Amino acid sequence: MELKFDPQNPKYEFITTGSRAEEVLKILANEKIIAVDVETTDLNPYTGTLLLVQLGTPEISYVFDAREINLCDFPLYKELLENPKYLKILQNAKFDYQFIKLKTGSQIINIFDTMLAEGVLTAGLRGRNAGLKELASTYLGVDMEKATRKTFYGYTGKITEDQLIYSGLDILVLFPIFEEQMKRLQAEKLVNIAKLEFAVTRVVAEMEIRGVYINVDKWKEIIASLQKKRDSYARQLQEAIRPYYNNTQSDLFGNVSDCININSQTQLMDLFNNKLNISVPSTGDAILATIDHPVAKLLRDYRGYEKLISAFGDTLLAKVNKVTGRLHPDFMQLGAATGRFSCSNPNLQQIPRNSEEAPFRQCFTPAPGYKLVVTDYSSMEMRVLADLSGDERLIQAVSDADVHSFTAALMFGKEYSPDFKKKYPDLRQAAKAINFGLMYGMGASSLARQINVTPEVGQEYMDKYFANFPSVRKFLEGYATHAVKFGWSATPAGRKRWYHVPDKTDPDYKKKIAQIGREAKNHPIQGTNADVTKYALVFLHERLKKEGVDGFVTHTVHDEVVCEVRADQAEDWAQIQQYEMVRAGELILKKVPVKSDPFVGDVWEH
DNA sequence: AGAGGTGGTG
DNA sequence: CATGCACCACCTCT
Structure with a gap:
């Protein structure tokens, strides 16, 4: 040119x-x-x-x-x-x-x-x-x-x-x-989506400038207590396997040295397959859970703590900014092929949920004089699927009921009631697995494995599911077919995702086509969720300015937005935040209600 | 340096 | 033959 x-x-x-x-x-x-x-x-x-x-x-x-x-x-x-x-x-x-x-x-x-x-x-x-x-x-x-x-x-x-x-x-x-x-x-026809991204980038820039506050002392306490537990399990494990290794050597300090490096996949495979004579294909938790042996149990316990310490320990604290005393993660607004954000240094989107032993999110608190206002969309992806597919029953389920209980009642021939979750927790769990699985294009055999039934029963569940929600099947299959035929799919808001469609002569043709099908089934759901959250971010940023609120968007986790707002303004702002989140959702979703409940407090949880 | 395994989140 | 989406961090091994 x-x-x-x-x-x-x-x-x-x-x-x-x-x-x-x-x-x-x-x-x-x-x-x-x-x-x-x-x-x-x-x-x-x-x-x-x-x-x-x-x-x-x-x-x-x-x-x-x-x-x-x-x-x-x-x-x-x-x-x-x-x-x-x-x-x-x-x-x-x-x-x-x-x-x-x-x-x-x-x-x-x-x-x-x-x-x-x-x-x-x-x-x-x-x-x-x-x-x-x-x-x-x-x-x-x-x-x-x-x-x-x-x-x-x-x-x-x-x-x-x-x-x-x-x-x-x-x-x-x-x-x-x-x-x-x-x-x-x-x-x-991507002008509108591009404009959305351009509007979002200002919000993201401001979000990163502001960063999030973290209570370093409390974080250190959590890590220290996890380290104690991890070390205890590591010692027990080394003792338990010592008979299999002629290892009574001492290190320079007179301590008995370790038999293996517990973090080594190679050494663990040798331990199980050759020393303990328990044949395992891998050492993942799903496999270990099926092994009735004290070493497997110790390893699982060790892993639980080691994971948290290595991924969320001192390395995260090292990222606290010397100038601001806060964390300033990198948010990549087009980090995922579907339009979702990704996040790194540190990845705030993978901080563990609060638990008794490791309440990491409780360390994320507002600055003095401020409150956190947390809003997430309720069952957003199920609502998106219901709305986009137009399936009458699913629309009813997400509108009037707990959707997982509702589908469980339908599939297993029970009466739906508000206390279904209490009465049939297992049935609800199975239905939840199906609800999520089908959004990812899951097959019957995987479903069966996950909810612990035979492949035949898994297929029955699948068939029954789609018999109840016929438009859902049509909708998902339609996306898969379109993506394979044209090489792309688009969300209702206009966001596109392209696919490398293999040549028919490709030796992995069927496998790759199946992969594209699954990705395409998921794209409108995950992508629409991303579209909605991005509109919400823009709306929230505009309202913060317009209302002159002393507050900032600090982070977002896919279907959740967190703002830090001066304490005396937080309650009023929470109403606005909820309103704008719902307004963003209703730009796209026309057939189901959008729900988002605000939470005002001093810790990041909801 | 990059790949593979493992596991945290939505 | 295999068959659940989207990410990132950490570990070890090559």
């Missing part, structure tokens, strides 16, 4: 004085679309320094020296970034948003993010987010040099010409990429 700049020699101007900055900002104010990028010494906005801010037109990049010029002093700079009449194009806007907000006091409004655009255009086809180098290559055929990027890391010197050329090119490529992506978004 025709470029308005020379990739080898991009036009740029280095702005180092206030007077020139003022002039350039006036020039930029005549533009409708501005490309934005920053260069920093660190990825962390709390510890890094802002070196350069690039604002560009399609022809020229203006590179502001952020160490020389205090951009906070220029009302026009703030105007350009905050006025929605200027469209701002960025690659991974979340990053730039955070530095610009914290270092120059402006919030970017009206964003087009090339990384997110690519994400919605290629959902399911790529493992990770697209880098700018990749976008420039695929859309423009331009090979970008990225080696200069790392020269900014920890940089304290004078900005070099190489660095300026690099910074300049970084935003000039954004315009033609934006134009090409816009065409594709329109062709794929």
Whole structure:
């Protein structure tokens, strides 16, 4: 395509004085679309320094020296970034948003993010987010040099010409990429979903800036008590297996040394298969649970504690930010192929539920003077399935009853009553397994294994289920068929997911087709849940601003949103939070009620 | 460095 | 022949 700049020699101007900055900002104010990028010494906005801010037109990049010029002093700079009449194009806007907000006091409004655009255009086809180098290559055929990027890391010197050329090119490529992506978004009818993602990215940026408070002392106490228990089980296990290993050696400190490394899969397999003569295919918990042997029992106990300590111990505390004293996880808003978030460093979405021994979530508390307002959607995925399939019985079940009890009553020929859960807990559990399993495209044999019945009985349950909910079967099969035929599926809100459909000659053709079928059955359900939660995040952020509430969205876990709000405003806000969550749900769900009960308190639980 | 196993969440 | 979706962290082994 025709470029308005020379990739080898991009036009740029280095702005180092206030007077020139003022002039350039006036020039930029005549533009409708501005490309934005920053260069920093660190990825962390709390510890890094802002070196350069690039604002560009399609022809020229203006590179502001952020160490020389205090951009906070220029009302026009703030105007350009905050006025929605200027469209701002960025690659991974979340990053730039955070530095610009914290270092120059402006919030970017009206964003087009090339990384997110690519994400919605290629959902399911790529493992990770697209880098700018990749976008420039695929859309423009331009090979970008990225080696200069790392020269900014920890940089304290004078900005070099190489660095300026690099910074300049970084935003000039954004315009033609934006134009090409816009065409594709329109062709794929993905404009609305892209707009949703662009609106969400501001919320995510703010969420990460705020972070979550964690009670470090309480966390340490939990870990210490878990370590005690783990070590006790480890010792017992080593003693129990010592007879099988001619091991009476002592280590340097006179302690009897261990027979095996309990964490080693290889050594455990040897222990079970060769020493204990218990043949096991693997050492997973499902297998261990079936083995009636003290070593298996000790290992299961050990594993329970070891897991919690290794995954949620000191490594998590090491991620507490030195400046804020809070955790600032990375939220990737297109982390999953279905449109869901993923989260890392640390992954707040996998903190264990509170339990007697390990009440981890109780350590997540509000800052002094604040409350946590927690809302999650009630049985969201079942409601989505009922609404989208239009199945009358399922709609009735999610609307008027406890859906798992209702389906259990139907399938096992019992009378439904509000106390069904108490009367027939096992039947309800079986129905719940079916309800969840079918949302993942589960087959009869897996179902049978899970609820501990023969494959024949599993098939009977499955048949009976779909006899009761005929539209559900039609709906799910329809998605599977469509995905295989066209190579993609879409949620009602318009979010697409693509599939690598194998060639008929592929030796694994059937297996891969089955896989696509299962993924496609799950996509409208999980994807719609994600769509709804993302609308809710945007609505909540807007309301917090509009109402002038002293509060912030701090995190989200798929169908749950947590806000931290000044204590005296928390109860009123909880009503608004509930209202906006339901409003977001009702944008998509038209046939079933959306439910979301708020919880106001001092710990993260509900 | 990457793969595989295991296990935490929705 | 196998057949439940979506993730991330930690461990060991190669």
